[in-house]
Amino acid sequence: MLKGKVTDYKRFAFILLALSVFMFIGLIVPNEGVSQMQQMILIILSITSIVFAFIFHKMAMKFREQLFNEEE
Known part of the structure; x- marks a missing residue:
């Protein structure tokens, strides 16, 4: 489940x-x-999507660390 x-x-x-x-x-x-x-909206949406991408990456790394800890 964690791998998924x-x-x-x-x-x-x-x-x-x-x-x-x-x-x-x-x-x-x-x-x-x-x-x-419209340009300001694109800038805000770009920054927001980068922030969420960073958050999702951090969550993936947290779950990967938990997965490795369970395997040991």
């Missing part, structure tokens, strides 16, 4: 990192029709 959680949390972290990269690329690509408010 580790795998799931690592996948969640990777997906969130990929999502934040795509949102950041959306900020870099020049669009004349994008308002300042």
Whole structure:
């Protein structure tokens, strides 16, 4: 069960990192029709997804450590 959680949390972290990269690329690509408010929303969402990716990665490492402790 812990091994499944580790795998799931690592996948969640990777997906969130990929999502934040795509949102950041959306900020870099020049669009004349994008308002300042839309750019701020993309920045906030990018930062939020990076933070959640970090949290999921930390949880995966915590569960992996528990898994290794149980095996010993």
